[in-house]
Amino acid sequence: MARKIRRSSEINISTKAVGRSTASHYFSFGEADSFNIWPGAEVISEPDNGLADDTQTRIDLGWLFEALHSTDESGVKVLGVVVDGVNDLVRSRAFRLLDQALSDINVDTASKHVLLGLARSTYPVRTKLTEWKTFVIRVDEAFRRRELDSDRLLKGLAS
Amino acid sequence: MPVLEADARPFGDVDHVGVAIYVTAPGFWHAGLLYQLPEEEPRILHLEWHYRLADDQAAAPFRWAQLGIDDANKAVLAALISRIAHRKPGIPYAFDFEGVCFNEETGDLTPPPAGKGLTCATLIIAVLATYGHQLIEIDTWPHRDEDADFCALISHHMRQGGAAEEHVRLVETASTARVRPTEAVGAANRDAGEWPVPFSTAAELSQQVIADLG
Numbered sequence: 331m332a333r334k335i336r337r338s339s340e341i342n343i344s345t346k347a348v349g350r351s352t353a354s355h356y357f358s359f360g361e362a363d364s365f366n367i368w369p370g371a372e373v374i375s376e377p378d379n380g381l382a383d384d385t386q387t388r389i390d391l392g393w394l395f396e397a398l399h400s401t402d403e404s405g406v407k408v409l410g411v412v413v414d415g416v417n418d419l420v421r422s423r424a425f426r427l428l429d430q431a432l433s434d435i436n437v438d439t440a441s442k443h444v445l446l447g448l449a450r451s452t453y454p455v456r457t458k459l460t461e462w463k464t465f466v467i468r469v470d471e472a473f474r475r476r477e478l479d480s481d482r483l484l485k486g487l488a489s
Numbered sequence: 490m491p492v493l494e495a496d497a498r499p500f501g502d503v504d505h506v507g508v509a510i511y512v513t514a515p516g517f518w519h520a521g522l523l524y525q526l527p528e529e530e531p532r533i534l535h536l537e538w539h540y541r542l543a544d545d546q547a548a549a550p551f552r553w554a555q556l557g558i559d560d561a562n563k564a565v566l567a568a569l570i571s572r573i574a575h576r577k578p579g580i581p582y583a584f585d586f587e588g589v590c591f592n593e594e595t596g597d598l599t600p601p602p603a604g605k606g607l608t609c610a611t612l613i614i615a616v617l618a619t620y621g622h623q624l625i626e627i628d629t630w631p632h633r634d635e636d637a638d639f640c641a642l643i644s645h646h647m648r649q650g651g652a653a654e655e656h657v658r659l660v661e662t663a664s665t666a667r668v669r670p671t672e673a674v675g676a677a678n679r680d681a682g683e684w685p686v687p688f689s690t691a692a693e694l695s696q697q698v699i700a701d702l703g
Contacts, residue, residue: 409564
């Protein structure tokens with residue numbers, strides 16, 4: 331499959347497939363400011379997010395694929411991967427990318443553990459994320475649709 | 490009703506995250522966070538002393554109690570605690586833990602200014618708070634005369650151990666209410682629907698924890 335590389339006016343990203351599985355995995359753009367993630371996709375640089383220097387930083391987005399495709403059965407097992415992925419983005423100060431991840435995740439299909447993991451692990455940097463509050467609201471609504479005790483699960487995140 | 494699990498109950502029975510405590514000397518206790526990742530052995534993250542954050546395999550003389558939050562959040566917390574344990578941030582020992590929670594740039598539990606820090610008890614509180622779980626109502630905690638004596642003892646040992654003088658001076662002159670390990674453990678075991686726990690409740694639970702320790 332052809333590699334897709336695209337520049338946008340807001341995000342300068344080049345991609346590289348790392349071949350983590352037998353299938354080819356790519357990172358491609360969909361609608362403006364949205365993107366689809368496959369395992370092995372890596373963001374090479376995101377210059378508008380306050381990275382400390384101009385050197386390209388390799389950021390592995392495989393964790394996001396795991397999160398997007400998690401189920402309540404698999405969710406606990408991928409928690410570590412998700413938390414590590416979030417921490418990598420936070421350490422790289424890739425807050426716009428993290429915002430995009432929170433915006434893209436399907437809260438009706440992702441594992442409740444993964445959703446909680448995303449909400450809790452990003453809580454410390456929530457003031458850096460424009461999408462955080464909206465994400466928590468979406469998770470709250472999704473939990474209620476699933477008839478989960480959302481008040482208890484998300485306690486402390488509203489403040 | 491006991492707070493701590495029976496002495497013989499294995500640490501591996503913890504539901505992802507609990508709290509742990511033991512008696513170090515009559516009237517003195519040491520506490521930490523018990524956590525277990527899927528298919529791994531249970532471990533205890535605890536602040537042993539000034540800049541000594543330890544992550545040890547769970548074992549006696551610690552005793553333990555379940556954490557009062559729901560199972561899904563405990564699974565998440567276990568993953569988060571394991572990452573803190575791996576990063577091993579340098580945490581100074583101090584009673585004033587106001588604002589000692591996280592760095593909003595890195596999301597990391599990071600060293601605070603001189604005079605501020607954590608104790609074994611407030612490590613539990615700070616880790617929970619970092620991820621949105623407010624364990625206690627700190628404003629309800631009293632200043633107790635005996636805590637001043639404890640503070641003086643700690644300051645003495647910190648000086649003997651070579652801690653920075655400015656930090657020690659600020660620790661011994663701080664007017665912060667002390668949260669005792671037995672109070673933190675008792676509060677943590679309480680159902681999270683009742684968090685943040687006020688001092689009056691934590692004090693009662695603390696007495697139960699002391700009784701459980703025997």
